[in-house]
Amino acid sequence: MTDPTREKWDRIYSKTREQAVPAMAVVRENPHLLPESGLGLELACGLAANSFALAEAGFSMDAWDISPVAAEQVNQHAADTGASVSAVARDVIKQPPEQAHYDLVVVSHFLDRTIIPAIINCIKPGGLVLYQTFTQTRVSEGGPSNMEFRLADNELLSLFDGFKVLVYREEGLQGDTSKGFRNEAMLVAQKPVL
Numbered sequence: 001m002t003d004p005t006r007e008k009w010d011r012i013y014s015k016t017r018e019q020a021v022p023a024m025a026v027v028r029e030n031p032h033l034l035p036e037s038g039l040g041l042e043l044a045c046g047l048a049a050n051s052f053a054l055a056e057a058g059f060s061m062d063a064w065d066i067s068p069v070a071a072e073q074v075n076q077h078a079a080d081t082g083a084s085v086s087a088v089a090r091d092v093i094k095q096p097p098e099q100a101h102y103d104l105v106v107v108s109h110f111l112d113r114t115i116i117p118a119i120i121n122c123i124k125p126g127g128l129v130l131y132q133t134f135t136q137t138r139v140s141e142g143g144p145s146n147m148e149f150r151l152a153d154n155e156l157l158s159l160f161d162g163f164k165v166l167v168y169r170e171e172g173l174q175g176d177t178s179k180g181f182r183n184e185a186m187l188v189a190q191k192p193v194l
Helices: 004-015 049-056 068-081 113-122 155-159
Strands: 038-043 059-065 085-089 102-108 123-134 164-169 184-190
Touching: 038 049, 038 113, 049 059, 049 068, 049 085, 049 102, 059 068, 059 102, 068 085, 102 113, 113 123, 155 164, 155 184
Parallel strands: 038 059, 038 102, 059 085, 102 123
Antiparallel strands: 123 184, 164 184
């Protein structure tokens, strides 16, 4: 039986051969909060721009995506550049990460609330989550049309309740909506040390 979600993303990545997409703002703007090295995981990685940026910062990165086409491209780019990034085609819903295995987890433009407990569990005590995705409150088009795949106001904070918030940004409709960080929320938070 074929997986329609995997087929959709395989089609998209079959047409996308360039690694031109930059890392997300949550990664680009917060390198000063990262430890010098460690083992990281990027979930729903696509072409793994976040993983490559974090590998440059000293991390060994596992990159998971449902699309084998994306994983193959990521591994080829890693081989070409010597980056410490290893991609696998893996459905994170059916095969979540193992407990207390990663120093850092990064997720961008992906939201499935059912796997949040698995993300929390896979982060080592003292480890970080970097998360950035679309919000239901928005000033322009873009992102998923299904509100189930968008965060409610301040929802990202509640999903990682109990973590120490280091960075949180969600500007919504406040002030001059032609400026600032709109349509998305970002979080950098640290898992408590037991």
